[in-house]
Amino acid sequence: MALSARDLSVGDVHEAVVVDNLSRTQIVQYAGASGDYNPIHTDEVFATKVVGYPTVFAHGMLTMGLTGRMLTDWVGDGRLTSFGVRFSRQVWPGDTLTARATVEAVRAEEGQHFVDLALSTRNQNDEEVVSGSATARIDS
Amino acid sequence: MTAERFPVEAGHIMMFARAIGDPNPIYSDEAYAAASERGGIIAPPTFVQASAQYDPDYPLRPRPGAPWLGSGREPTGTPPDKAGAGRGGGGGLHAEQHFTYHRDLHPGDVLSATTRPGSSWEREGRRGGKLVFSEGFTDYRDEKGELVVTARFVGVRTERTVEES
Numbered sequence: 001m002a003l004s005a006r007d008l009s010v011g012d013v014h015e016a017v018v019v020d021n022l023s024r025t026q027i028v029q030y031a032g033a034s035g036d037y038n039p040i041h042t043d044e045v046f047a048t049k050v051v052g053y054p055t056v057f058a059h060g061m062l063t064m065g066l067t068g069r070m071l072t073d074w075v076g077d078g079r080l081t082s083f084g085v086r087f088s089r090q091v092w093p094g095d096t097l098t099a100r101a102t103v104e105a106v107r108a109e110e111g112q113h114f115v116d117l118a119l120s121t122r123n124q125n126d127e128e129v130v131s132g133s134a135t136a137r138i139d140s
Numbered sequence: 141m142t143a144e145r146f147p148v149e150a151g152h153i154m155m156f157a158r159a160i161g162d163p164n165p166i167y168s169d170e171a172y173a174a175a176s177e178r179g180g181i182i183a184p185p186t187f188v189q190a191s192a193q194y195d196p197d198y199p200l201r202p203r204p205g206a207p208w209l210g211s212g213r214e215p216t217g218t219p220p221d222k223a224g225a226g227r228g229g230g231g232g233l234h235a236e237q238h239f240t241y242h243r244d245l246h247p248g249d250v251l252s253a254t255t256r257p258g259s260s261w262e263r264e265g266r267r268g269g270k271l272v273f274s275e276g277f278t279d280y281r282d283e284k285g286e287l288v289v290t291a292r293f294v295g296v297r298t299e300r301t302v303e304e305s
Contacts, residue, residue: 002177018161019161026159026161029158029159030159030160032155032159033152033155033156033158033159033190034156034159034189034190034192034193035190035191035192035193035195035198035200035201036189036192036200037200037201037202037210038200038209039208039209039210039211039216042210043210043211045210045211045215046209046210046211046215046216049211049215050211050215050216059234060233060234060237061186061189061234061237062159062160064186064237065156065159065160065162065184065185065186066160066161068160068162068184068185068186069160069161069162069164069184071185072162072164072184072185073164076177077164077166077176077177077178077182078166078177078178078182078244080185080239080241081240081241082238082239082240082241083185083186083238083239083241084236084237084238084239084292085236085237085238086235086236087233087234087235087236087237
């Protein structure tokens with residue numbers, strides 16, 4: 001299930017579609033689970049009339065969570081030692097996101113192997129919505 | 141996010157995994173998880189964000205009888221000067237989030253979340269206007285006081301609504 005150092009090379013890419021046609025309901029679902037009820041994400045009237053956005057938009061942390069699924073599906077469960085992102089663009093209802101990890105380094109420390117990954121999640125227009133990095137413990 | 145007691149519960153992990161569209165049985169199927177390398181159900185990597193549910197002062201949760209930012213009879217339940225502040229709706233946008241993992245998080249864990257301030261800085265936005273960034277750290281510890289997750293948050297306030305370019 002987990003990755004092996006011997007199977008990885010710098011520059012290897014793994015990607016996955018992590019949401020297809022994001023629904024407003026999934027954004028509501030994330031609000032409920034996370035406890036972040038900011039109406040900018042779930043309240044069309046507030047988002048458009050009070051703040052002036054075209055519609056509601058996803059929590060950054062929903063996009064990070066979606067990106068995390070690509071990561072854990074690839075590196076294995078419970079293998080991440082760090083995961084960080086920068087939110088570069090809003091994610092809107094209807095968006096389809098593809099999350100990509102690129103191998104930056106494969107290394108060993110005190111007998112434990114690690115992979116360092118660069119992350120990029122893009123929308124259907126190939127615009128980056130999240131960039132970031134992650135490190136995972138891998139097998140030898 | 142600050143919480144004296146953040147109990148990590150199986151049902152909450154299941155709902156959180158559903159919300160991020162992740163059907164991985166490691167988040168919900170006890171038998172599968174017990175037989176896996178992890179030895180039991182774990183929480184997804186961004187789960188600690190849900191500690192907001194246990195932060196008594198978390199501002200982005202409606203409370204009975206208190207004015208609420210979102211719409212009801214009117215488009216916002218709080219005065220316009222407050223609603224307009226920060227333009228992110230709740231007073232700013234999330235710029236960055238980073239987690240460092242010290243061990244797996246399992247149902248039954250009871251965490252505390254304590255915050256430490258970080259630095260703040262400013263820069264010009266790509267479409268003009270000043271961007272003000274501020275950083276904070278949250279330490280999630282178990283009942284033995286051991287670190288489980290360290291989170292670093294960066295928020296940004298803009299002077300006007302961020303348009304899609």
